[in-house]
Amino acid sequence: MKQEQIGKFIARMRKKQNLTQAQLAEKLNVTDRAISKWETGKGMPDSSLMLPLCQILHISVNELLSGEVISEQNYQAKLEENLLETVKQKELADRKLLTLEIIWGTSAVIMYLVLVLLITYLDFVPWLKLLAIMGATILIFIVSLFLLQIEQVAGFYECRKCHYKYVPSYNQVLWAGHIGRTRYMRCPKCKQKSWQKKVIVK
Ligand SMILES: [Zn+2]
Numbered sequence: 001m002k003q004e005q006i007g008k009f010i011a012r013m014r015k016k017q018n019l020t021q022a023q024l025a026e027k028l029n030v031t032d033r034a035i036s037k038w039e040t041g042k043g044m045p046d047s048s049l050m051l052p053l054c055q056i057l058h059i060s061v062n063e064l065l066s067g068e069v070i071s072e073q074n075y076q077a078k079l080e081e082n083l084l085e086t087v088k089q090k091e092l093a094d095r096k097l098l099t100l101e102i103i104w105g106t107s108a109v110i111m112y113l114v115l116v117l118l119i120t121y122l123d124f125v126p127w128l129k130l131l132a133i134m135g136a137t138i139l140i141f142i143v144s145l146f147l148l149q150i151e152q153v154a155g156f157y158e159c160r161k162c163h164y165k166y167v168p169s170y171n172q173v174l175w176a177g178h179i180g181r182t183r184y185m186r187c188p189k190c191k192q193k194s195w196q197k198k199v200i201v202k
Helices: 002-016 021-028 032-039 047-057 061-066 072-121 126-153 170-175
Strands: 156-158 182-186 193-199
Touching: 002 032, 002 047, 002 061, 021 032, 021 047, 047 061, 061 072, 072 126, 126 170, 170 182
Parallel strands: none
Antiparallel strands: 156 193, 182 193
């Protein structure tokens, strides 16, 4: 897999610079366990760490993402390959998130209905019933806020007027009227309000 290749490449370039895992970790302000995770292909450096890491290892981000030293004539081709791969990974992750939202959302609603039914049929005193239903309602409310966050960050909303695609703020999503995932919001570009669809690809 690519991640393993990248890991081995990081290890190779680190040794070339005569650095131990601990020394590299200190330069980047991360733990040596993080370095070991990258080098064994079990994780990737955060995007915010990629530039400093590349500077220390004297490689380009293009080379880091390729997991190898790239010759000049291959540079452009590799760059485009990596760019496409990055877009593809983001799309995949967004699709997964939105599927998760549906699964979680459906399970939460079913659980809530079962709970409310149970509470109604159980032989509780009325105030206890009311308290239990309130508890269940608060729980589903918290779950919805969490699911809404998934919806905010996964993919983009497309303005119906100017077709600008953007990621709105959490507050904007929270207060917008919606039908399913289509939300009535103000576009940050043309400033008009419209029913905006969720799209995965920018
Ligand atoms: Zn617009």
